[in-house]
Amino acid sequence: MDVPAGPSLELSVSALPPRSIAVVLGTRPELVKLTELIRLLGPAAHVVHTGQHYDEELSGRFLTDLGIPEPTYLTGIGGQPRAVQISAGLAQLDALFLAEPPLAVVVQGDTNAALAGALAANARSIPLVHVEAGLRSHDRNMPEEHNRVLIDRLADVLCAATPENRENLLAEGIRADLVDITGNTVVEAVHSQLPSSDERFAHLERLGLTPDGFVLATVHRPENTDDAAALRAILTELAALAAEVPVVLPLHPRTRARIEAAGLVDLLAPLRVTRPLGYRDFLALARHAALLVSDSGGVQEEVTVLGRPLVVVRNSTERPEAMADFATLVAPGPELGRAARAALALGAGGRARLAALPSPFGDGLASRRIVALLVRLVSSGVTTYAAVA
Numbered sequence: 606m607d608v609p610a611g612p613s614l615e616l617s618v619s620a621l622p623p624r625s626i627a628v629v630l631g632t633r634p635e636l637v638k639l640t641e642l643i644r645l646l647g648p649a650a651h652v653v654h655t656g657q658h659y660d661e662e663l664s665g666r667f668l669t670d671l672g673i674p675e676p677t678y679l680t681g682i683g684g685q686p687r688a689v690q691i692s693a694g695l696a697q698l699d700a701l702f703l704a705e706p707p708l709a710v711v712v713q714g715d716t717n718a719a720l721a722g723a724l725a726a727n728a729r730s731i732p733l734v735h736v737e738a739g740l741r742s743h744d745r746n747m748p749e750e751h752n753r754v755l756i757d758r759l760a761d762v763l764c765a766a767t768p769e770n771r772e773n774l775l776a777e778g779i780r781a782d783l784v785d786i787t788g789n790t791v792v793e794a795v796h797s798q799l800p801s802s803d804e805r806f807a808h809l810e811r812l813g814l815t816p817d818g819f820v821l822a823t824v825h826r827p828e829n830t831d832d833a834a835a836l837r838a839i840l841t842e843l844a845a846l847a848a849e850v851p852v853v854l855p856l857h858p859r860t861r862a863r864i865e866a867a868g869l870v871d872l873l874a875p876l877r878v879t880r881p882l883g884y885r886d887f888l889a890l891a892r893h894a895a896l897l898v899s900d901s902g903g904v905q906e907e908v909t910v911l912g913r914p915l916v917v918v919r920n921s922t923e924r925p926e927a928m929a930d931f932a933t934l935v936a937p938g939p940e941l942g943r944a945a946r947a948a949l950a951l952g953a954g955g956r957a958r959l960a961a962l963p964s965p966f967g968d969g970l971a972s973r974r975i976v977a978l979l980v981r982l983v984s985s986g987v988t989t990y991a992a993v994a
Contacts, residue, residue, distance in 0.1 A: 608970045609977040614645070617980045621649035626979065627707035629698065629725075631657030631682070631718025634903045637884055638790045639713050639736070640671045641797065641972035646979075651707060652676040655694045655718040656683040670883045671798070677701065687717055687748055694721030695728075702729045708983045711975075713737055713790075715753035715923075723756040732982050736975055737789060738763035739770030744921035746828075753923075762982050764975050766966055767926055787974040788967020791903065795910040796969055798885050805889040812853070812877070814890075817953065819851040820945065821894040822876075828920060829900050829937060830860050833867040838937035839918055840864070840872035843898065846945055847875040852898075853890060855882045895956070896948050898941070905932055912960030914948040916941060926965035 626649050630639055643650045654668075654676035668676070679697045682690050694717065702710075702725055710726035712719035713736040726733040738757050742750050757763060757774060765771040766789035774784050800808070809816060822843055829835045843852050854876045856864075864870055882890070888907070891897060897908055897915045905927040908915045915932040918941055922934055933944045948955070 609973055614973060614977055614980075617984075618646060618649060618976060621646070621708070621980070621983065623648045624651035624705065625649050625708045625983075626711060627651050627653055627702070627709070627722070627726075627731075628711045629653045629655065629718060629722030630676075630713065630716075631655035631694070632716050633658050633884075634901075635713050635716060635718065636668065636671055636673060637794050637798075637903070639711070640673060641790060641793050642711070642736070642975055643673060645972055645976045650674070651705070653679070653698065653701065653722070655679045655690070655698075655721060656681075657690055657694075657716060657718045658683065670885060682718075690717040691721050691724075694718060695724050698722060698725035699728055702726070702731060707731060709734060709979060711736060711979065712756060715740065715749035715756070717748075717752065719756055720752045723759045727759045732761045733759055734762040734764065734975065734979055734982065735760035736764045736787075737766055737770075738784070739765040739767075739772075739774040740923040741770075741773045742921040742923040747921065747923075750923070762978050764971075764978065766971070769926060785974070785978055787978070788969070788971035789906055790971045790975070791906040792910055792964055792967050792969040793972055794884075795888060795907055799888045799892060799911075800885050805892060808886060808889045809893060812879075812890075814851065814853070814893075816893040817895045817956065819853055819877075819890075819894055820846060820896045820898060820949075821890050822852055822854045822898040823857070823901055823904065824854070824860050824899070824918070825857040826900040826919065829918060830863040833863075833869075835937040836863060836867055837869055837872070839941065840869055840876075842937075842939065842941040842945070844872050844875040845942055847877075849946075850895065850949065851877055853877045853879060853894075855879045855887065857881060896945060898945060906964075906966050908932065908959075909962075909964040909966060912956065912962070914951070914955065914959060916944045916948060929965070930962055931959055 626646055628650055682693050709732045711734045712722040735756050763784045764787040771784050771786050856878050892911050900918045905924045909931050917932050917934045935941050935944045
């Protein structure tokens, strides 16, 4: 859809009652990607945090850093198995939506929090907007794949980030009039949260790093951390790479626990291990890393905005758009080291080429488009997908 004009959008949003739009989230990527949408909604937004990412050092700092208003918190969900997270979240959201019915519910991505929010909206016949609809890895071993397919089936407005995402939805029989290509909200998140050059260089100096002189790595996905052999393979390759170039590893608490349980702590010695980073600090490092190595879905998008090369350590990806120019998909093991060295060998010229490319995830106006769709949905009086099918 066309980008809505500024004053007209703000005027439309101002007509929404306070706390009338429930934005259900539970993880750090959701906080990042929904910040601008929450800001645009203003008093109309009712942020509900399921606590799926429950560590105060992580999600708590993200809330503060991003300036998100104090959410309504659910309880007893963080650290639980997937089925418990979804069922406990659904039960609490159902009670919340009964006590304080929203005009619409917004969920983002493919988390357990998003699925719980989608199911709760559906159970109460509340219109559902799915941000980042249509991602597909076609890998049924990924719990997220099941989540995102189910959410798309329940949604009344499907906000596809790319034309490829839209085609995925149409191929599955989703009605074309329910799908809009909005771009991905990660683009505006990166632009708004990236520190100034002075701040970035000061951060690098504090860590003893030089621009384009280090590798930034993250590892957190269960397929890599819960498999001791995969975790060993990744850390072994990163340790070998650290003999040639500094490798910075912000360590997720869950990953650290798995490393300790698997007896792999010695492999951390060559790496520059840091505590988990706030989003701005992470972007400051990512902007000047010669290479990123990660299993994160969000990082696959962020490098396309920052113009940095990435090695994705996963069995599959739901973001093939990043693979065309910015990223290489590898399995844990020697292929990781080979891909990393090949990317580093491209040097400044390779990074300059990437920096000149537009992100395949949009123009940085996704949140405005999504809020306009949300306002249109609410003002139309539509109740649920079933009502318009």
